[in-house]
Amino acid sequence: MTGTGEMRWFEALQDVLDDSHLWQPGDLAARVGAAVSRLGLRTTIWLVDYEQVALRALPETGRATPEPLPVDGSLAGRAFTRVTALRGDGHRWWVPMVDGTDRIGVVEVVADGDRDDEFVRRCELLAGLIGHLIVTTTVRGDHLDVVRRSQPMSTAAELLWNMLPPLTASCGRAVISAVLQPCYDVGGDGFDYALDGDTAYVAILDAVGKGVTAGVACAVALAAIRAARRAGGGLAEQARAADDALTEHFPEVRFVTxxxxxxxxDTGRIRYLNAGHPAPLLLRSGRLVRELDAGRRLPLGLADPRAQVGEEALEPDDRLLLYTDGVTEARTPEGEFFGVDRLVGLVERSAATRLPAPETLRRLSHAVLEHQGGPPDDDATLLLVQWSAAAAFDTLPTTKAADV
Structure with missing residues (x-):
């Protein structure tokens, strides 16, 4: 690309960034479109919905809003699931949009003529900027969040979604990814993580009960764990902090697994406490090695001074799958449980196809829903930790578009 072309791209991106300080959420699509139109481009920004079933276009004044596109079975969906820029018909490109490594959607770019690989890399830069701006702009209003919804959200789900970190985060040595169902009515399930220095901290929680009460219990336990962790407390201190918080705020017995x-x-050594929860599954070379069944203690909210921390040594590329019982206990109308064996089999098959961690979990969660024939009777949450530099790389957008 010529120096003049580079400068035009720089000026367009600068205009987007400068303009973003004062725009409202509903301005985003039109303002980006105006900035890149000077480059001979037309853009449509597509956000993935909460259930990760469809991509939904951001509305723009004066333009008809396209119908949602399915994640499964569309070129846009393939760009999203594989985090890969794809060329469609004519002069159209579908570019994955992430914030860090958390998949947000795709940007559809239509050019006024043929473009080269350098053009695709610049589109990826644009999509990355838009992804970051969507995250920072969403909290200013409701518009962007409403676009992602296919139905109203319950009070409990509203509470918990606003407590949770992004669904996926990666660093140079690991990937952490999670998914929750039913996403519009989740009550007592939650998860947390932190990637700091040489340590990754993860937590998965399941408050007993349903609805707002369970959601509040999960939120209280999650906040207590974070506060203890950020104050330098280890696993035992985090669990005790959750015990104390649940006892203090709930006069009746209320506990959380x-x-x-x-x-x-740096070493792959993992330490863990299991407070009455299903045992994490360790997978190696695409196969289940064992359940991590040590580190047992009573559920959070029931003090257990006898608890001992469990330990395990991971090998490079190992996967650790954590889940709530709503996954394995989901059942068909005839009463057939989803079960651990079915869960493990699906994870093993995903490893064989080298699916990125977030795509593995998306497909697993949909398999649970399909097995039950609708929303689960209980919250179903999955969290996958992969100690692998290659897996982290798989969550990054690729640098070259593929023709289809």
Missing amino acids: AVLAELRL
Whole structure:
């Protein structure tokens, strides 16, 4: 690309960034479109919905809003699931949009003529900027969040979604990804993580009960764990903090099952506590090695001074799958449970096809829903930790578009 062309791209991106300080959420699509129109481009920004079933276009004044596109079975969906820029018909490109490594949607770019690989890389830069701006702009109003919804959200789900970190985060040595169902009515399930220095901290929680009460219990336990962790407390201190918080705020007995773990990113050593929760599954070379069944203690909210921390040594590329019982206990109308064996089989098949961690979980969660024939009777949450530099790389947008 010529120096003049580079300057025009720089000026367009600068205009988007400068303009973003004062725009409202509903301005985003039109303002981006105006900035890149000077480059001979037309853009449509597509956000993935909460259930990760469809991509929904951001409305623009004066333009008809396209119908949602399915994630499964569309070129846009393939760009999203594989985090890969794809060329469509004519002069159209579908470019994955992420914030860090958390998949947000895709940007559809239509050019006024043929473009080269350098053009695709610049489109990826544009999509990356838009992804970051969507995250920072969403909190200013409701517009962007409403676009992502196919139905109203319950009070409990509203509470918990605003407590949770992004669904996916990666660093140079690991990927952490999670998914929740039913996403519009989740009540007592939650998860947390932190990637700091040489340690990855993860937690998965399941408050007993349903609705707002369960959601509040999960939120209280999650906040207590974070506060203890950020104050330098280890796994035992985090669990005790959750015990104390639940006892203090709930006069009746209220408990939360959970797994709290910390993974050394330099050595692969993992330490964990299991507070009455299903045992995490360790997968190696695409196969189940064992359940991590040590580190047992009573559920959070029931003090257990006898608890001992469990330990395990991971090998490079190992996967650790944590889940709530709503996954394995989901059942068909005839009463057939989804079960651990079915869960493991699906994860093993995904490893064989080298699906990125977030796409593995998206497909697993949909398999649970399909097995039950609708929303689960209980919250179903999955969290996958992969100690692997290659897996982290797989969550990044590729640098070259593929023709289709």
